[in-house]
């Protein structure tokens with residue numbers, strides 16, 4: 144007998160006649176089969192801070208240990224699911240809301256999912272935390288000073304933003320609210336990519352998400 148993992152949320156009138164259907168295979172069944180806990184590693188930081196790089200390094204380390212994983216990356220999700228969204232504050236909020244729902248489904252399936260989104264607003268990240276059960280939200284602050292991100296400029300976007308060719312660019316003319324008490328605080332300007340990834344792996348081990 145499975146227990147409903149995700150409770151139905153009534154969203155105004157549009158879904159009031161939709162009834163939640165419990166799955167035959169429960170979250171606990173997935174976790175038992177996988178042999179590790181599920182969680183969402185929520186990487187947040189400025190553009191060029193290293194979210195994608197560290198998230199993918201962590202993902203590879205986990206995969207090599209036979210942990211079931213998936214990476215949701217802002218650049219990729221914005222090509223499909225969120226291709227209709229731009230970079231106004233309202234669109235960023237909607238971006239994170241949708242990603243949060245997808246991440247919740249991946250975690251429900253028993254995966255250790257990593258997300259790499261700037262996710263600049265504390266309120267949105269706290270919304271994600273609150274909708275995930277049992278401390279499954281792990282905030283990973285990729286803390287890289289703006290000047291370092293700008294000197295890396297892997298996609299040439301800071302140059303364009305400084306030239307006024309891109310508006311509402313995070314850290315230039317759009318806000319970034321740093322995490323106050325993240326589960327993992329990674330300073331990429333001070334250590335290698337591998338050391339940054341290992342810091343996340345150590346957190347997962349110390350908190351019994353993986354063995």
Ligand SMILES: Nc1ncnc2c1ncn2[C@@H]1O[C@H](COP(=O)(O)OS(=O)(=O)O)[C@@H](OP(=O)(O)O)[C@H]1O
Nearest residue numbers: 190191217230235238260261262263310311312313
């Ligand atoms: N105006 C503006 N501000 C910030 N970023 C911009 C912008 N325009 C395009 N890009 C590119 O989009 C990537 C950020 O997308 P996200 O979905 O992570 O943004 S957010 O969480 O909704 O704020 C970001 O990717 P990363 O560099 O990997 O962070 C940029 O490549």
Ligand SMILES: Nc1ncnc2c1ncn2[C@@H]1O[C@H](COP(=O)(O)OP(=O)(O)O)[C@@H](O)[C@H]1O
Nearest residue numbers: 190191192193194195196295297331334335336
């Ligand atoms: N310790 C480090 N951790 C992460 N990235 C680093 C580090 N040192 C240098 N970099 C470089 O910084 C850049 C970060 O880019 P990216 O991962 O795309 O950032 P983001 O996803 O936050 O926009 C990459 O070119 C990466 O090689």
